[in-house]
Amino acid sequence: MVPEAEFRSYYGRPIIKEPVWTWEVPWYFFAGGLAGASASLGLGARLAGNDRLARAAFMVAGAGGAAGVPLLVSDLGRPERFLYMLRVFKVTSPLSVGSWILAALGPAAVGAAVSDRLGIFPRLGRAAEVVAGLLGPALATYTGTLVADTAVPVWHEGGRELPFVFAGSAAASAGAAAVLTTPAGDAGPARRLVVAGALLELGAAQAMERRLGELGQPYHEGPAGRLARLAKGCTAAGAGLVALGGRRRRGLAAAGAALALAGSVCERWAVYKAGFQSARDPRYVVAPQRARMARREAQKIEQ
């Protein structure tokens, strides 16, 4: 726990506001990550001449991109004004940057999938694949910066690792979705992506918790704690089963892929819930600020 000593508050009330976001947001983080990483996987498969994997990956990317838009829109207080997101482009607002990325990648991924499936406008389809594939990593990681660019302590202070957690989680989910939708003989790269993504996600989450120290307590208690443990368990077990199952034991690989997808969902929900728990307790706001003031004071004395 953050130390009790010298901690004061106004009737224990929160200092910052809890986010007003609802369930759509963590699901959007998952869908966006899945779509982004799948688009990159699809482009890689196309370049490697693995057309069956490319087709499956772009189908997933198209579905994820198509799901992301309504999720993002329905979370707005005024959904009918969703196009106002594209009034301006602001680098100081990760949500603005992300809206533009989604506005480009969503239609490109859907277009690529439709073109490939129906065999229409092949050249436009290939161009869409390139656009979606190149923007994919940005869509999968900007959401980490989105939550980090707030006053919520557990998000802001973990902001250097969060995009890596999301990148790993996105890679694992995209690999897993492709394992489930591609013939086993073509899914080698997807299986390797599940393992690489899981390692990145678990490592980055570990590094984040180490940096957060006492501020990271929300990841160890309450709903966020349960989700974080579930995410770690599912991701590790899923990657293990996918590696073990390989090309020959298809059932095992499929079970592993399903677990990896569940792990990816739980990871976003864990981060999301941890933010609320962190915002609710004024201790998490006051303690690091007091520590910062003490450090500044100590520096002044040294000089």
Add this chain to the structure above:
Amino acid sequence: MRVDLPTPTVREGRHGPPEPPRTFGGGYDGQARPRLGFFTDTSVCIGCKACEVACKEWNLVPQDGPLRLTGDSYDNTGALGASTWRHVAFVEQQRDDQGLRWLMSSDVCKHCSSAACLEVCPTGALFRTEFGTVVVQPDICNGCGYCVPACPFGVIDRREDDGRAFKCTLCYDRLRDGLEPACAKACPTDSIQFGELDELRARAEQRVAGLREAGVAEARLYLEDSDDGIGGAGAFFLLLDEPEAYGLPPDPVSTTRDLPTLWRAAALAAGTLAAAVATAFLGGRR
């Protein structure tokens, strides 16, 4: 035709002759306007909540949830929010040497120089006015809610039945007509002082020095420094205890100050993801 507007003057006192009408004009006519703001001197706040009422009346702010008693002294307002733009805090302190003391303080949006709410707003609904204040345009806000957790003071919030974000406008409409904000106008003790920020800062320095001379050693200014984590506030305070006793953050920092680092991390993570995908194809398709 260009009308020459009189220079803003700061009122001398409430009991003197009637104030001349003050005009701040506004408009971007190539002339820099002095920055306007609040100095809230909590040492003379009597907790009457006239500021809360005047703000609600003038700005037509609706009721903030069901009526309830909190049990926390006389504070049944709770906190600043979408429908509470002034909030009077009541702190009761039992001190061994001097007995019970009451601290009362009227809190408000700080109108930060480096305003996180404004910077993270994806639609441009939040903007900085010609008076240096931060205002939401209700016809632009689409209720994305990003400003809510971005504010280091927990000021701005979304009105759930309306869907948009609201907060103190520092009475933008009144300022444009040369009037002072409703809360400052209504404050019977001049705890809420309105004027040019530079002038208010000088006045606050004098006040805190005077209080200390009179033996109030705990008197301190909060957010008066333009070199702090929010680049200085357009609304600052004289407090009689540490900020957290009033529910205020002791060392607030605008989250966007770290955004270059955060974007760099995202770019590196995106690069790592791309590299992971590329590496996955090195082993062939099986």
